[in-house]
Amino acid sequence: MFTTKSFIKKNKIGNYLKHVREHYIRDDIFCGFSCCETCSLVESSLTEEYVNKCSLFKFNHYLILDTNIILEQMDVLEEPIIGNCIILHTVLKEVKHRSLPIYKRLMSIVDNPSRHFYIFTNDHHKDTFMPQKDGELINDYNDRLIRKACSWYMDHLPNKKFVLLTDDRANKNLAKEDEIPAVTTTEYVKHLDEQVALGDKLKKKDSEVQKDAKSIFPPHLSTSAMLIGIKEGKLYQGTFRASRDNFLEGFVNVEGFEDNVLVQGRKGLNRAVDGDVVAVQMFDKTEWVSPSEIVLEDEGVSEENIKDIQKNENELKKNAKNSKKDEIRPTGCVVGIIRRKWRQYCGILQGNSDGLYQIFVPADSSIPKIRIETRQAEFLRSQKFIVTIDSWPQHSRYPHGHFVRALGKIGQQSTENEVVLLEHDVPHSQFSEEVLSCLPKLPWLITDDDVKKRVDLRGIDICSVDPPGCTDIDDALHCRPIEGDRLEVGVHIADVSHFIRPGTALDLEAASRATTVYLINKRIDMVPELLSSNLCSLRGGEERFAFSCIWEMDKEANIINTRFHKSIIKSKKAMTYEEAQITIDDKSKNDSIAQSLRNLNMLAKILKKGRLQKGALVLASPEVKIRMDSETMEPLDVEIKKMFETNSMVEEFMLLANISVAQKILEDFPDCAMLRRHPTPPSTNFDPLVKAGKHLGFDMKIDSGKNLAQSLDDATCETNPYLNTMLRILATRCMLQAVYFPSGAMQKDEYFHYGLAVPLYTHFTSPIRRYADIIVHRLLAVTCGADSTYPNLLNKQKTVELCQNLNYRNRMAQYAGRASVAFNTHLFFKGKVQDEEGYVLYVRKNALQILIPKYGLECNLFLATKGETSNIFEYDEDNQTQKAGNLIIHSFDRVVVRMSLDSKNIQHEKFTLQLVEPFIEGFSVQPLGQTEMEVDTNEAKTDKKRKSTSEKGNNKRKS
Template sequence: MLTQKVFLRKTKRGNILKIVREHYLREDIGCGSVACGRCDSESTRPLQKDFESASKVVEHAHYIVPDTNIVLHQIDVLKDEAFRNVIVPQTVIQELRHRHAPAYNSIREMLAIEERHFYCFVNEHHKDTYVERLPGESANDRNDRAIRRVVGYLQSHLAEQGLSIEVVLLTNDRECLNSAKKEGLTAFSLKEYVGGMGKPELLDKISIDADGSSEGDPVTNKKKFMYPEHLTPIALQAGIKSGRLRSGKFMASRDNYLEGFVCLGDNEDESDRVLIQGLMNLNRAVQDDTVVVEILPESEWVCPSSVVLEDEPEEDDKVDEEDDDGDEVEREKKVEKALKESKTEKGVEKMPTGKIVGILKRKWRPYCGILAPSAIKEATKHLFVAAERKIPKIRIETRQAAALTGKRIVVAIDSWPRHSRYPLGHYVRTLGDIGDRKVENQVLLLEHDIPHQPFSQAVLNCLPKMPWLITPLDESKRQDFRSVPTCSVDPPGCTDIDDALHARSLPNGNFEIGVHIADVSHFIRPHTALDREAATRGTTVYLVDQRIDMIPDLLSSNLCSLISDVDRFAFSAVFEMTEDAKVVGAKYCKSIIRSKNSFTYAEAQARIDDKARKDEVTEGLRVLNSLAKKMKLKRMENGALNLASSEVRFQVDSETHDPIDVKTKELLEVNSMVEEFMLLANKSVAEFIYNELSHCALLRRHPVPPVGNFDPLVRAAATRGFDIQVDCGKHLADSLDRASIDTDPFFNTMLRMVATRCMSQAIYFCSGTIAKEDFLHYGLALPFYTHFTSPIRRYSDLIVHRLLAVAIGADATYPELLDKVRVQNLCNNLNYRHKMAQYAGRASVTLYTQIYFRDKNVLEDGYILFVRENALQVLLPKYGMECTLYVKDKPGGQQRIKVPFTYDAEKCTQTAGDVTLRQFERITVRVSLDRTNIQHQKLVVELVRPHIPGFSVDIEKPMEVDEPRNDGEPEKKKTRAV
């Protein structure tokens, strides 16, 4: 059977086209039920024949037909195992595909799981269920009518065969529900249906409407509006087009919940930002939302606040009551008033300030966290506290608060109405007990959007068959370096060895230097499941106690890893260098190597220092080390920056996996040696692929920071009498080198840490998308730079290998890599994955540091890294962590600190009595773990020296700490480095 769809379309030139599309209707589309005797026996039949009713609201066994909004907004409910024998009309699938990709993917996954008994009924091509759109009928109404037609057809289809199986429509649309009942169909709202299932936890998963009420509940109009109304989409687009409004990504502040920034346009380096201050101006924006901002008149511009402010609920918060937001609003007004009255640091220029007037795209996702404790046991409304401080608290309704106490749970945001202080959401699932290490790691991975599922069978099928051997054909296509004295130098315990080096003398007195990089591109071919998975993951993620690999272990730790004494494929960059480290020639080739040794940094350093060692590998290391020193000196003379950060390593109990000691990372000469040759390879490959493929090279740039970014650094150095020049990278590097105090060797390190905070983030980009003058890598002072040396753990390097292979004719052309738009889209994902991996690694260190201090109360030396108006940021070098030492109470809160401190923004000091605390000053603090906030446990520091009466702690009186959690006598511990 054939029908036709006819419609008119206007072209760009103004012509009118008549388009006719044929639509085929069939009679042989099965209903999907095993019980059916009419449908073709060969048709798919996932629906069960004999089963119990899932809900008491329906007496007989039944199949469920959800409408589009149920699948779109209530997917967390449908994912529950209690929902089986579900018929999803094709109309719903098509709507989801265009409206919401995550829900579309979720329903497809459920359709593929045989045990769930989900079935897609192709109603749009069935002659008895296809419906035409009526004149004047909206597309939504037509689709609702099509879904009701499916329910009616299937009900009569089964009843005519004498089967006692009902077909039930689930919809929260009142008009659709009323129409279904008028047509004699069995229909319920989701809340009615789930209420009869005897599973109260499912009721918690029901999403909340934008009006603030659960589906099926009347909407109250008594609540007062708290936030300004968002502009309509038409008004937002008109404002953006006229230039009156600007759009960008919202970035919440970690230090002050009443402050955030909007990064305008697609600005990856976040240099073009608008400051947003106050709840009304933030206007319900959540981290990473795409928002529209109206920039205020310049007379209303302000500086970022110097106050550290956390959104911590008061003890008398009534989160279970409907009208609890009234007191919240009054308290927030007091806090905002105090915030406006706070001092700003002298010399800081006011920045563009604005207010958010609309949301273009929400970036909501499931959030991990805990329920805030409630004073009323019978309460059903609770506040959810997210693990990520940038996410506001979420109000949810749950009847299982007692069971969720002490658990890590996942919550989704449904809406944020104007009358609610916090967004409204619903419970999704429970992860496990708070404090359980596996649960905490899962939270960490979920919160940073780290793909960590086991590799699928499709990915594993792409791996080479074992045993893997090098064939004569492989040898004929590659340069043989197996006889060359090559070695690798890596951290202890490293199994994914990306790089190896060699150095040997040439007859002309120069040196041949080989930088050999694992040839991962040989094993990962484009368009395979393995390639798609690696592109999605983007990078390997390193946590304290585990590694989340980008590619399967067979490749990362075996076939690609350049382990010693086995033949391995490599992509080699071979340089001819003079004795003074000048590069006079370079070539790139696919190769075969056999590494002679796999050294740790300490082992390689010992080899170099042992004068008795005269073997060719050791001599090669000495040549490499000598050249690296000269290369680094030249690099610094050209203006490269030598910045600083704190890195620590934990000693972990091999049985309990608890951290028992922590040490700062020790840097040796060989660390710098390896770094210099990796930089040499990266910058050489970058220039080469740009010259060969100028429109599609994947490069890495470090944008020049705005001069204003360096204000904290300039003021900090000025307090100690140093002048920091920031007009160019060379002057900055020279200024940092001069800013040294003989009596305080750590001062220069801290100054470089402050300089690091002033920098923009380095990002990947496609060379054909920006001007050549913007390619600069500011920190390295290089005009071209890329990542080539770590393809086992970075997908960017794998792409660079493919581009280089094309440039030297060693591999076929990759058409998708010649499209600059596709390459830039790839770069955007890589930038996101790289950033999230960094954050996850830092969060893992924070987690283990907290575990380490769980039962400790120790005195440590620290340094004041930053002086804020109400707090000091204290650096603990031994642990590589910063802690906040509050010297003033929270604005608008209760008075707890009795000692008055005076803040001097110009001198970066806090003074109490005759004691002045200065930036970079060394102090002694007592360090412990604050467990009062279960969600955001944190290290707290209390001042010991210098002593301030009434503020400093008395070290003669030890602080009470929680009892240790481990039971019984301590056992003898075995340790391993992580």
Template structure:
């Protein structure tokens, strides 16, 4: 039967409407217990409650427990099995936390945990009518009580009962008022299990319980103290409040309504907070203002106001007179004193918080906000402060517990994340001695205004600190890289391993086998070969070029389980010792890989070009190809070096090389940038994968050859899909960076004698070309590396999301650009393949591609995964660098990349590594180098450090120095790569001399993006 009920619905404009809805009510429903023979089973294979549950009880959790204790519920122990999830509770969870909702969904599919869903709102004996004017919370509580009472009656004859578990005593009292039942708090539930499961309490989210208890006791929370005048129009600033009482550090956040009004009025702005990895007390929020991207500096702990890297924050911008300069200090995550126990939440740094008394309503301009140093004297930047959190980006963090100097006297300790952008986390544990030398995972639960640190809890142990497999697991978890395992559902989508091309499945394709000489050029050992090329002379004097790309979407049907998995992964991830694939190996290394001598399906761009590299015409065609040879860059380079232009392969490579040089010249003329980044190559032991040697990666002419044709193919395809689908095309743009990003670089370049013009990419490229010092072999390369770090991140986007003038790719100087050439390892390319196939009439466009939300969501996932894969690759290099230098003491030439008041960052070209060297250290625990522990003066105008005792002893950006390199075990059993300056002069070795000869002819190559695969830079 149907039942009608009233609900209050809030409209987009904030108004509340009463809406009548209908609910279908059943008179029979299975209880899902194996012990029950009264209920009719609802199908084979369904997960059922055990007939003999722990303590003869089934658990029912309310929404507060599910939302706040999700980690605890994951623990695989008998007392946390056999749980009834009520439909009404699950709907409330979905409304409050989608991530937890998904976790509960996984538990409902876990047969060993035996979580079962019960549709209590659709069952006659557990449905209750909603009362007039009844709040949603009160109604949900009555639904829970009705369900518990029904199950107690239903199971009574079976010797079983239900136990309702809630998060705090306040809720417990309300449930017990409503009906006779057993109800316990989650804290009491865990305490009762302590004898048999002593480690369980570490997984409790205690802060959520404490917050609820404090509210019950009438203690003030952030929302309790609103100012009479929220916005001060004279100061053009919001009056932030502070709670009353001792130990309050941070300002309260603005409420949702004030935030909404502030954003609408243009006084507040929403963006993502990015912490500075070299200074935990500083970060930036990038805003799009008036068609430009502006970076807003957020400096000092009070202005950061408990934001964590990746949080979506709401900020206000200070009046111009209160803007600040970038910090002149390097501040790592261990800047604060180590204080165990409750004193960890002390209130250091309270002086100068802009209040005067620490308890006012934030009427200062924020100039003295506890940033731990004197006012900075550099160039002022747009500066703001965090006034609210729009969306937390908290996730599981990997790291280790900081060892205490004395005996462990309490239950609290500090967790030090491996991610330098994340603050230390205060956790409570009974396992200190067991965890202190381990890599563990911790989640953040809250960050109260009274605590210097966020509060979290331990979730699991990964293994010993320093173990290579454990550290690799850490970096994969940190960057949310999916494991190299595919489900049966995904594998079932694959063709049989003996699949072959036949006349039937090849129908409609152009057969190029034996007609053109196709080759692929890749790094040594490459197995996932996405692309191959051909070039041949045409009778009319022009040249035909073929850019042949693996036709992955032939095997991966839209919205299949395989396609959904690839969309979620979005990219393959390349670590030093392994590759984590986006697709199963049958496709990546076999059916799709364009290996030599094998027939393969391809999607080809075939262009007719003049000898001046002008494209006369092009066509996009599905083909069958057979590569003549799968070559390495070195093998292809050998054809060029020995001048082999007579053989079929040699002539094709020479044609491609000739055209690639002209394509590059045209791009550079248009303003394409030659950017650089430190890139490292390891030689690994065949058996143990230990690093045997390490050096910086050196590019060959054939790297550039391949890159130019991948760029050409991507640009041609971009134009085609935008012509066909001007609102739907998936493109890639590189936003023009804010000029303020270059301020420090312009300053240090000027001190070195060069004017850096950043008005456009063309002028920047010309400036970089002119900035060459013949006697300084690394100057120009380092200048390009530093320029790279001033850039914005390139992103995927649907064409309808921004106006055409914002399609521009700044680094490549391309008006329109996409990714088409790497479909084996990038999902963006597969989406582009489908768009191109539809444009060329090969297949209909998937219907979802016409939905804006679907396309936006897909690009957001791809941007997230692409960035994380890059970061994982870099962290892998850092891990293997430590393994390589372990038990070594090396000397090499380093070049200073950056100077700050208390240290410098040094780049070592020979190994492609970089690191900090600290000076002016008064705090010895941070003194990583003692050679420069003298007093140095810092000049913010030139960024030069001068020894106060010897004015000739200076350190400045671009200065070559001799560095010592070794690995040292630091606090917390962590091994770190330590750089120390041994001499203010370069260490003369063979590589320095070799680089000097190269400096006289600085080469330029197009914009590069990926670090892990030297060919895949487009």
């Protein structure tokens, strides 16, 4: 049955057109109750056996949920004490439109039969559908449909009781006029048996400012005022990023500005939280200042005691007055919030204060503390738990939030892993049944039809080279001589796109996750293990589908021709980097694999030399390997990863394959090829590097990547062999992040990859762990005629949205990996005190930032106690030095420091450093004796375990 609505509309040329809309309605939609004798019976989890225990009502009842309840109170709805809920289709559509994450959380409840949720298609039922009135707002129309459905249920099943749950005051009042029982979430929860825990989960509304409440922050502009200001060029829109070194400082990344806009102080930050999209007002150029040289850590200032914050703000103002002209940055203040990027945060309670209101300290130090209301503070003191922000009133020093759920006891490794994943927004739930149903059934066999569609390379001696313990092997290589004294070189990549078809649940899940995340003792796969570690993994001795990029080269690594095709391969051997290196170096080995590896290594050296001559950068960042106890999973040792020539060999051919594929897909898809660019950093980014080089007597040229690469090559010192590495680490910090983008969204001169010094680049070589590579495989398959296209693949706007998610997920995965390393490093150092060699990376006004190469750690050595000025050191801002008597400390000077882990603040454990060498009277400490180097009471036991522990689970990390 159809219902129609027609309306007259005048077009651009003055003619009147009649529009007719049809809406499909039915008379066979099930109400959800098995006892109903009128409706056709369909499976439903609504049941009389489950009883909603709210003392407001003296009868068992079924809840009908308003839209705002689901959008704002999902943390409450996820609790099992609430059940027998009817979700109207009108509500479901609006939730999906307004928040896809909330929609997914709701559907996971609906899919759980123990929760007794039922979706009623009210907007297509003949008795509950109503047409929208002329001029009626969509929200009012939806509310009217909800009330109509409630009334229908009450008439349809008079023996059942129904309650509308709504936090919308107007909708609640109108419902009561229609004699529909209606209550707010707060009213309902307060009368539940378990209201203590649930009460903490209620989202709090913005608090009304009391007449005597003093405003701490300036008011935010309205949305309309911000939009007008941005349109007129008086305001600028950008993403706010909190400083990692100074909690009273941040930056706003404004598109089109060469430099980020600096914001300082509480009023300058004006309630912006890291990741928020904000409107910023620029100061007059005479008021621009330089970023602070002060390291400021929030040490837990209480809400009542703000003297320390005021003192710190005074330090910022003093620093601003002394800003040098060549170091000032565009400066402004946040005047409004365009879009909040609030999410769930992990952390702990601060201190031991009593009462209903508590201060929550997030694990992420860039997030401000959060004021929560809780009745279970005593329990939560021992827990790490999740909080979400609800609002940040103008009169409150902290944002207001509510408790979501406890994660586990503080310090437990399982808890910390969960914290790392949640804190970095890493999707890590189990794959759903819908996703798993997309997987091939075992046993999986290659058929004759598969062979006909692919190039059969099973007879070629192909091998893979990866880190030890790697199970998600997505690349393999071969090199063999061909006629004319030439070499055939092949890069063979797992054909993941064969198993993941566009638009399936598996495809959508992989696109959402975007990347595999590697923690120290855990891997969060982008795709189910059946694919990542089995059917797609190019394991030795097993037949697998691959996508091959094959070059014909001469022995000078010049490419004569390139071809791409889908293939079937059978890797002869899966090797580690070390095994491959031993094979190359062992002259007694002359089998086909050994010869192949030697030729690959020879060609790779030529390719790398050519890249470096074109200006490719060789940067550095300490990569740490943590050896774990196989039984207890506790860290046994922390060390820098050992690199072999074979690491570079594999890297060179992966880079070459990515470049070759980028050229091919751009040729056939000029508007929607997924590429990867590395933007040229603004010149001001290089200020720390240029300044450090100048003080060391090196002229760091930054006008081009090639000149920078040459400057880094020339900056060596015989007396300090680690100096060049530190300069490269410093150069790495100056870089912008590489990002994915569709070719049609940028001009061609913007495609350039600064770090690699190539005009065109993409990701093709790791589809098991990167979704971008799957998209590139699909594009390449179309160019080769191996597969057909589909609408979203050629939709530039869809690709732009996909790239935004990929860039975000990749960044978060990187941060999560670092956080996992940091936690396990801290775990290893607990109870230990030792002296280690280090180097001064930065000289700050109140601290030295020390790099400890042995462990890849960077720690602050503070030169005075908090809140005091040093009477030993004198800071020279012009030369970036600290002077103590006749001794001058420069960047990159060698030092010896005493390391210990300060666990007083269990939320933010940190290393405490004391200076051993050079010795400064009244400041340095004497070297430790040999017997004092380690105070681990389980030393002998640890050593015994260390000897028997093999290196397992080293995760795959390739460029």
